[in-house]
Amino acid sequence: MNLQSDEPIVRFENVGLRYGLGPEVLQDVNFSLQPSSFHFLIGESGAGKSSLLKLIYLAFKPSRGMISLFGRDIAMTPREDLPALRRKVGVVFQEFRLLNHLSTFDNVALPLRVAGTKESEVRKHVEELLAWVGLKDHMQARPPTLSGGQQQRVSIARAIIGRPRLLLADEPTGNVDDDMGFRLMHLFEELNRLGTSVVIATHNMHLVERLGHRQLRLENGHLNVREAVKPAQSTPSPAVSQKVKETAADRAPQTHPTPASVKKPIEDDFKGSAETFGDPASLENFL
Amino acid sequence: MKFLFIGRSDLALDRDAHSRFLPWLIAFMVFLAVLALAGMLILKEVAARWDHGVSGTLSVQISPTEDPTNDEVRMGETLKILAATPEIERYEVIDDARMKGLLKPWLGDIEDMAELPLPQLVDVELKSGEHLDTTALEDRLAQKVDGVSVDDHQVWLERLVNLIRTVQGVATLILLFIAFATVGTVVFTTRTGLAIHREAIEVLHLIGAQDTYIAGQFSKRALMLGLKGGVFGLVLGVPTIASVGYLARRMDGFLLPSMQLQPEHWIGVGILPLLVAGIAMVTARATVMRTLARML
Numbered sequence: 001m002n003l004q005s006d007e008p009i010v011r012f013e014n015v016g017l018r019y020g021l022g023p024e025v026l027q028d029v030n031f032s033l034q035p036s037s038f039h040f041l042i043g044e045s046g047a048g049k050s051s052l053l054k055l056i057y058l059a060f061k062p063s064r065g066m067i068s069l070f071g072r073d074i075a076m077t078p079r080e081d082l083p084a085l086r087r088k089v090g091v092v093f094q095e096f097r098l099l100n101h102l103s104t105f106d107n108v109a110l111p112l113r114v115a116g117t118k119e120s121e122v123r124k125h126v127e128e129l130l131a132w133v134g135l136k137d138h139m140q141a142r143p144p145t146l147s148g149g150q151q152q153r154v155s156i157a158r159a160i161i162g163r164p165r166l167l168l169a170d171e172p173t174g175n176v177d178d179d180m181g182f183r184l185m186h187l188f189e190e191l192n193r194l195g196t197s198v199v200i201a202t203h204n205m206h207l208v209e210r211l212g213h214r215q216l217r218l219e220n221g222h223l224n225v226r227e228a229v230k231p232a233q234s235t236p237s238p239a240v241s242q243k244v245k246e247t248a249a250d251r252a253p254q255t256h257p258t259p260a261s262v263k264k265p266i267e268d269d270f271k272g273s274a275e276t277f278g279d280p281a282s283l284e285n286f287l
Numbered sequence: 288m289k290f291l292f293i294g295r296s297d298l299a300l301d302r303d304a305h306s307r308f309l310p311w312l313i314a315f316m317v318f319l320a321v322l323a324l325a326g327m328l329i330l331k332e333v334a335a336r337w338d339h340g341v342s343g344t345l346s347v348q349i350s351p352t353e354d355p356t357n358d359e360v361r362m363g364e365t366l367k368i369l370a371a372t373p374e375i376e377r378y379e380v381i382d383d384a385r386m387k388g389l390l391k392p393w394l395g396d397i398e399d400m401a402e403l404p405l406p407q408l409v410d411v412e413l414k415s416g417e418h419l420d421t422t423a424l425e426d427r428l429a430q431k432v433d434g435v436s437v438d439d440h441q442v443w444l445e446r447l448v449n450l451i452r453t454v455q456g457v458a459t460l461i462l463l464f465i466a467f468a469t470v471g472t473v474v475f476t477t478r479t480g481l482a483i484h485r486e487a488i489e490v491l492h493l494i495g496a497q498d499t500y501i502a503g504q505f506s507k508r509a510l511m512l513g514l515k516g517g518v519f520g521l522v523l524g525v526p527t528i529a530s531v532g533y534l535a536r537r538m539d540g541f542l543l544p545s546m547q548l549q550p551e552h553w554i555g556v557g558i559l560p561l562l563v564a565g566i567a568m569v570t571a572r573a574t575v576m577r578t579l580a581r582m583l
Contacts, residue, residue: 059493061583080497082583087495099487101299110297114496162495 007071008032009166009197010056012223015065017051024063025051027221033166033199038192040208041201043218049201050094052218053168056199057091058082070165087115090164090196094171096155098143104130104154105139111162129157148175156187166197173204181207297491298484298501300508305476309509310516312472313567317520317560318527320465324559325528327458328552334451337444345421347378347409350434362407364431369409372424374417381408469563473513473570477505481578489582498579506572513567517560525556 010033017026025048033039041049054060055067058074067074069085077085090111098107105126112122130136133153143151152172159167169188173181185200185207192198199216202208208215215226300306347369349361362380369378381389386405387397397403413419425437481488491501532547548556 057493058583079580079583083495083497085495086493091493097486097490099297099490101302101487102297106297110491111494113297114491114494114500158494 011068013066029223041216047218090159090167092169108157313516314520317517318524321524323458323461345439349407374419376414377412473567477571477574502575506568509571510568513564
């Protein structure tokens with residue numbers, strides 16, 4: 001990964017956002033995200049978490065202030081250069097936003113095709129990634145026929161297929177129970193260890209406290225940064241593979257503290273995928 | 288199976304109801320366009336032929352009297368004046384034999400021309416490019432000769448050519464309207480498509496699709512629908528003009544010289560569906576690009 005520069009991936013300076021003539025939903029937002037960082041974006045429902053994410057993934061223009069993405073001032077960037085920036089940002093949308101008329105395969109392939117990747121390459125990468133998220137048997141299924149958890153994995157796969165430098169996830173644990181939530185978090189942490197910066201918007205404080213990481217807190221439209229409660233994982237080292245495996249192994253029991261009766265439906269959801277979903281080896285093969 | 292230029296589409300455009308009626312509309316428009324264009328090309332030919340064939344000629348007519356000798360004298364005077372007119376290239380008295388031939392369709396075989404009070408006619412051809420003031424010529428002749436008149440065919444020719452030009456203009460207008468209607472229809476269907484697929488388009492946009500990528504899906508679709516409709520319209524239109532041409536040819540080509548399309552005209556007619564499909568494609572593309580330009 002070419003993240004050798006210390007230049008922030010995202011930088012907000014005095015950013016304000018209002019919808020129409022309404023009050024500012026975001027006021028004087030200042031922060032920057034370093035390469036390979038991991039952040040939680042927290043705040044009550046309606047605090048502007050989604051709005052802030054939308055500013056980062058270039059769905060909106062700020063009403064005021066400066067946003068720079070990968071070192072480029074968005075306001076000064078010609079419109080035709082924006083798609084290239086968007087391709088470096090993977091987004092797991094809150095409501096997934098999968099295209100229902102396309103198969104799982106085509107949904108995940110979308111970012112590659114949009115970027116003009118050769119079809120043979122597309123096939124190779126998408127099949128690998130779908131195997132990794134445990135959806136190999138559902139490649140031709142349409143999203144409406146998948147369960148919520150499966151759709152979520154499709155949407156994550158679509159977000160990371162283009163090897164983004166920044167991954168944004170809006171309430172990825174909103175519709176799943178804690179156990180699934182932790183699995184997803186481990187997935188995001190693994191991506192982060194391999195160099196991707198991650199921002200996860202959530203109001204699940206249980207998760208946030210358990211995992212530590214830096215917090216971006218939104219309150220009344222203002223953003224405060226709170227440092228990690230416990231030291232975040234160090235940057236990847238040559239020995240990372242081994243370490244990651246250990247970590248994953250350590251965590252495995254922790255993530256299943258619930259009684260078997262509760263665990264059952266989750267296991268169903270992950271049928272055939274439990275061994276690959278959290279397996280960093282296959283993740284590394286992919287990346 | 289992936290047909291050469293249908294390719295893969297990320298938007299379910301083929302399932303939209305409006306994409307089923309677009310080929311029909313285009314078929315009708317191409318049908319009308321084929322008729323209008325064929326009519327225009329044929330009339331252009333006819334007008335050119337008539338105009339070319341009749342202008343540059345005039346006829347001088349000397350009304351007959353009881354006295355053949357007087358008629359001879361008047362003819363002699365007339366020819367002298369014509370010979371002295373510099374714009375005239377050539378003149379020829381129409382003799383009895385030719386007169387008989389001209390009258391035959393109406394009067395049948397005439398035994399004795401002298402019994403009929405026929406005027407004497409002189410066929411005059413002007414030097415090419417020269418313009419002759421026919422009234423001045425008529426005045427000069429009238430000073431020396433009684434009962435002479437000059438007919439330069441302009442009255443009926445002008446009316447005829449004007450009529451043809453008008454019909455031609457109407458045909459051109461129809462072609463223009465068809466083009467406008469095609470553009471309007473495609474703009475409308477494309478906007479509907481954009482509205483229906485707004486969510487998918489937004490996802491493509493946020494995923495990093497260039498506007499041209501999204502517009503390409505719409506324009507490809509419009510091209511295919513346009514070709515489909517266009518070929519169908521052509522299939523309807525060609526037999527129609529062919530049968531009109533056939534009926535016209537049965538009229539001995541007397542009033543309607545060459546109601547027939549030339550080979551190069553057939554090419555023009557054949558290009559129509561491609562042209563309409565092309566208009567549909569470009570319109571769809573422009574519509575999508577304009578709409579997307581409003582997104583960040």
